Amino acid sequence: MSLRHEKEMEVNVQVLLLCRPFSDDELRSKAPQVVTCNDYNREVAVSQNIAGKHIDRVFTFDKVFGPNARQQDLYDQAIIPIVNEVLEGFNCTIFAYGQTGTGKTYTMEGECKRSKSGPNGELPAEAGVIPRAVKQIFDTLESQNAEYSVKVTFLELYNEEITDLLAPEELSKVSLEDKQKKQLPLMEDGKGGILVRGLEEEIVTSEIFTLLERGSAKRRTAETLLNKQSSRSHSLFSITIHIKEATPEGSCKRGRRNKQELGYFRAGDQCTCGAPWSRSLQMVFRDSKLTRLLRDSLGGRTKTCIIATVSPEVHCLEETLSTLDYAHRAKHIKNKPEVNQKMMKSTLIKDLYGEIERLKAGEGSTREKNGVYIPKERFYQEKSERKAMADQIEQMGLTIENHQKQYDDLNSRYIEQVQHCSDLSNKLDTTQEKNKKLQKNLNKTSELLTNTEDELRRSQYTVKEKDFIISVQRKAENALAHQACVLRADLEKVLQDNASLFLKIGREDKLNLDNRAVVNNFQAELAQQVGYLCNIVATSLSEQSEHLKCVEKLCHSFLGVHDKVVLDLKNKVTGLRNLYLSHTETVQNDRLHKASSDGVLEELSSLISSNGRSIQEFLESEATQAGEIFDELQSSLSTQQGELAVFAREMRHEQSRSDSEKLIADMTSLVSDHIRRQMDLVDEKLVDLRQSSIKNKTTNMCHQ
Ligand SMILES: Nc1ncnc2c1ncn2[C@@H]1O[C@H](COP(=O)(O)OP(=O)(O)OP(=O)(O)O)[C@@H](O)[C@H]1O
Numbered sequence: 001m002s003l004r005h006e007k008e009m010e011v012n013v014q015v016l017l018l019c020r021p022f023s024d025d026e027l028r029s030k031a032p033q034v035v036t037c038n039d040y041n042r043e044v045a046v047s048q049n050i051a052g053k054h055i056d057r058v059f060t061f062d063k064v065f066g067p068n069a070r071q072q073d074l075y076d077q078a079i080i081p082i083v084n085e086v087l088e089g090f091n092c093t094i095f096a097y098g099q100t101g102t103g104k105t106y107t108m109e110g111e112c113k114r115s116k117s118g119p120n121g122e123l124p125a126e127a128g129v130i131p132r133a134v135k136q137i138f139d140t141l142e143s144q145n146a147e148y149s150v151k152v153t154f155l156e157l158y159n160e161e162i163t164d165l166l167a168p169e170e171l172s173k174v175s176l177e178d179k180q181k182k183q184l185p186l187m188e189d190g191k192g193g194i195l196v197r198g199l200e201e202e203i204v205t206s207e208i209f210t211l212l213e214r215g216s217a218k219r220r221t222a223e224t225l226l227n228k229q230s231s232r233s234h235s236l237f238s239i240t241i242h243i244k245e246a247t248p249e250g251s252c253k254r255g256r257r258n259k260q261e262l263g264y265f266r267a268g269d270q271c272t273c274g275a276p277w278s279r280s281l282q283m284v285f286r287d288s289k290l291t292r293l294l295r296d297s298l299g300g301r302t303k304t305c306i307i308a309t310v311s312p313e314v315h316c317l318e319e320t321l322s323t324l325d326y327a328h329r330a331k332h333i334k335n336k337p338e339v340n341q342k343m344m345k346s347t348l349i350k351d352l353y354g355e356i357e358r359l360k361a362g363e364g365s366t367r368e369k370n371g372v373y374i375p376k377e378r379f380y381q382e383k384s385e386r387k388a389m390a391d392q393i394e395q396m397g398l399t400i401e402n403h404q405k406q407y408d409d410l411n412s413r414y415i416e417q418v419q420h421c422s423d424l425s426n427k428l429d430t431t432q433e434k435n436k437k438l439q440k441n442l443n444k445t446s447e448l449l450t451n452t453e454d455e456l457r458r459s460q461y462t463v464k465e466k467d468f469i470i471s472v473q474r475k476a477e478n479a480l481a482h483q484a485c486v487l488r489a490d491l492e493k494v495l496q497d498n499a500s501l502f503l504k505i506g507r508e509d510k511l512n513l514d515n516r517a518v519v520n521n522f523q524a525e526l527a528q529q530v531g532y533l534c535n536i537v538a539t540s541l542s543e544q545s546e547h548l549k550c551v552e553k554l555c556h557s558f559l560g561v562h563d564k565v566v567l568d569l570k571n572k573v574t575g576l577r578n579l580y581l582s583h584t585e586t587v588q589n590d591r592l593h594k595a596s597s598d599g600v601l602e603e604l605s606s607l608i609s610s611n612g613r614s615i616q617e618f619l620e621s622e623a624t625q626a627g628e629i630f631d632e633l634q635s636s637l638s639t640q641q642g643e644l645a646v647f648a649r650e651m652r653h654e655q656s657r658s659d660s661e662k663l664i665a666d667m668t669s670l671v672s673d674h675i676r677r678q679m680d681l682v683d684e685k686l687v688d689l690r691q692s693s694i695k696n697k698t699t700n701m702c703h704q
Pocket of ligand 1: 019020021023098099100101102103104105106107309
């Protein structure tokens with residue numbers, strides 16, 4: 001964009017002057033009036049008495065409203081066009097500025113009780129700028145049949161702390177400590193603007209007065225609770241309007257409804273002690289939050305109107321002059337208002353998603369308390385801003401160096417001129433001295449001539465002598481005349497010299513004065529620039545140190561977290577290592593065990609099978625043996641039976657029957673005992689074998 005075009009877009013901040021009427025108390029005390037307003041000429045005159053002299057200081061503003069002006073007059077003449085501009089898509093800010101008790105709140109809010117309004121919703125005569133603007137906005141939007149939404153915020157800035165005046169909780173129930181915790185921080189919105197984080201945004205319909213009342217009441221309660229001096233408290237009311245407008249899109253006949261942010265209308269009151277602009281019309285950093293809040297309004301993209309309020313009475317003279325001075329300077333602040341871009345639905349959704357992500361990240365970092373979340377773009381923006389600032393500082397350093405050089409140059413030239421001047425003065429003195437001497441000589445010669453003439457007249461000489469005397473006299477006269485001529489010429493020359501010297505001295509004096517003025521101006525400018533630079537450097541340093549602190553804190557917390565994580569990890573790794581080792585050992589043991597148990601199993605199974613076999617063999621052999629023994633016994637028994645029978649038959653005769661039967665019984669029990677013992681032995685062997693087989697099986701299963 002060309003410089004000319006840029007210049008064309010610049011508009012000055014509009015400054016209105018409002019002088020309130022005398023209050024009843026002031027009227028009773030008959031306080032003299034020192035402020036006179038000429039609404040027509042847009043002038044305000046302040047009468048002062050300095051050293052017995054009556055002096056009027058006159059200031060001109062964009063509009064002047066005297067004590068007789070009504071709220072309606074101010075609104076109709078100055079505010080309606082501004083609200084219209086909001087409805088055209090510009091961001092507009094109106095704020096009142098003035099000493100305490102001069103009518104800032106009255107002008108901005110007025111008496112806006114709903115009960116006082118007329119039957120058809122007209123506002124009361126005392127309603128201030130805000131309710132009137134709200135009414136105008138709603139009336140216009142309604143008349144346009146537009147689909148719109150209006151959001152309102154209302155905040156208070158006191159002692160560098162921001163309080164939400166629309167937050168729902170009852171201030172009276174909140175302790176001071178809790179209240180302080182509720183302070184809201186300022187943040188960059190990522191689009192070059194400033195937003196107050198956590199500020200309640202109320203979507204309103206036309207009924208806004210209850211809201212206003214609520215905010216104002218909360219402010220008043222806080223003032224009483226916290227014993228605030230109202231002059232240090234600033235409030236900022238903001239209305240943001242969105243409309244949906246139908247726009248045809250290509251060949252599609254249906255059109256699309258785009259959401260457009262029309263603009264915001266902000267109205268605030270703030271006091272004399274915190275004027276956020278300096279003499280040099282730069283934003284100052286004295287009241288940083290107020291300055292940041294109004295950054296876009298003073299030197300930014302907003303259309304701004306300042307209403308300077310003063311009291312007419314003499315006791316406020318000093319503050320009135322200071323307000324007028326500041327307000328007059330503010331007239332020179334230039335803004336570059338821009339119409340808000342229409343926002344496509346998709347862009348809006350994208351923006352909102354971005355915002356949600358940003359908030360989530362912010363919330364995440366807050367929850368984890370592991371530092372501050374700064375969006376990437378903001379980080380880079382701040383980085384580039386810091387770089388630009390550093391460049392600016394460097395540039396200014398160079399400029400200062402150049403100025404210092406110029407100053408040294410001028411100073412040496414000034415010293416030269418002073419030297420030259422004193423040389424000329426010396427010359428003049430010498431010439432004047434010479435003049436005096438010549439004058440003396442001339443006087444002497446004239447005296448001599450007169451004496452000679454007298455002598456001539458007195459003495460009687462011969463003609464010859466007379467002629468001689470006359471010729472001598474003539475010669476003397478000629479010589480004298482010649483000398484007189486020479487002297488006159490000398491004198492005239494000296495006079496000319498003197499005149500030119502005086503002229504020169506005059507010129508020199510003027511030059512010296514000019515030089516002095518230039519040097520003084522330069523010194524003042526330099527001091528101002530240096531001051532400004534110091535301010536910038538100080539702010540930049542404090543910002544950078546704050547940033548560095550933040551980064552340091554972040555690093556510390558990160559290191560803390562990192563150390564903890566490393567320790568945790570180490571512990572985990574050690575644990576895992578131990579676990580791994582024990583696992584490996586177990587696995588090896590398992591493997592060994594498995595191998596050994598496999599062997600044992602094999603061994604066992606072979607043992608079992610061999611045992612089985614041997615048992616079978618043993619049983620078979622035992623059975624055979626038992627059979628054999630049995631057979632043997634049987635045969636021996638039968639033999640013995642036979643023998644016994646033979647013997648019995650033989651003895652039947654010889655021995656008694658009882659003896660032979662006893663012998664037979666003894667023999668039978670002997671054989672039965674032997675057989676039972678053999679059977680028990682076999683049973684025992686079988687039980688042992690079974691038990692050892694079960695034991696082997698269990699061990700094998702355990703190993704598996
Ligand atoms: N134009 C006016 N017409 C009638 N009364 C006015 C006008 N301006 C101010 N007043 C009255 O003057 C008094 C002080 O006004 P106000 O409270 O608005 O001052 P202020 O500048 O907001 O003060 P502070 O900075 O202390 O909040 C109020 O009683 C108000 O009604």
